[in-house]
Amino acid sequence: MTSTDHPAFETGGTSLTVGQVARAAGVTANAVRFYERYGVITGHRSSGNARRFTVDAICRIKLALAAQRVGITLKESAEILAGIPPLSRDLDRWVGAGDELVRIGRARIAQLQATVSELATLDFLQPDPARDRPPG
Amino acid sequence: MTSTDHPAFETGGTSLTVGQVARAAGVTANAVRFYERYGVITGHRSSGNARRFTVDAICRIKLALAAQRVGITLKESAEILAGIPPLSRDLDRWVGAGDELVRIGRARIAQLQATVSELATLDFLQPDPARDRPPG
DNA sequence: ATTTGAGTTCGCCCATAGGCGAGCTTCTAG
């Protein structure tokens, strides 16, 4: 048994299976295949038609998961990620993507704070004159 | 034409149609029927099987809509609203429900802020030792 | 050779939050 022939340890090479990526990213293998279909990650195939990924895929999934938490859909994450090279090639682009997501997150927070204010005063219960008057 | 016989003006009575509730709440009639099926609102039927609501239904929908914006599902809103009487009967209970939603909203904001921090540092890209080491 | 374990595709299933059209009834005005 070498350092690369056991699936559970084969992370030194550039080739990871769905399961390895799944475990490293904290999702299921199902989810990983799903992410590939949606273009969140890309990979190639082994001679036996098995998916192969690099560690970069793990990072992309993790970014997408964090993005989800600020309200970004997988499709949007896929679009963002499609524009940036592997993390190891260009860290700055990843930092830039992170900053973009930070802006989106801050905007979401502002919206939430507004909604919380409304809920605190129950202001939204007041009839909206524009809607309650018939048009004309 | 009296003050109550034209549908668009018949809001002085206690009986509102789906369309009237929909317009007042800023949603579609479809959505109003949906809300009724999910127990967000309740109503009775006219002799001709048409839905009839009171103005209270409008308030319940508006509360549910605000709740949605802090991440509460319609089902959860239905459960909350099921426990409280009409707004006109017990304003305090509505204030209480609002306060509960405010707490939930603040919690959501805290979560978002944590995620934003992670995005700002890209910390989550760091491998999670607990996941990358094989179990055992 | 065979038995695992992990991989593959396909396709149906869930919840959430409705939209939309079909076909039918009911109501109200003119």
Next chain:
DNA sequence: CTAGAAGCTCGCCTATGGGCGAACTCAAAT
């Protein structure tokens, strides 16, 4: 009386984010 507006039910469709099982292949270990 008849037309139009609005209501009704039913059921299929959408998008999002996967879960799950069936049936099958593939590779490595015994």
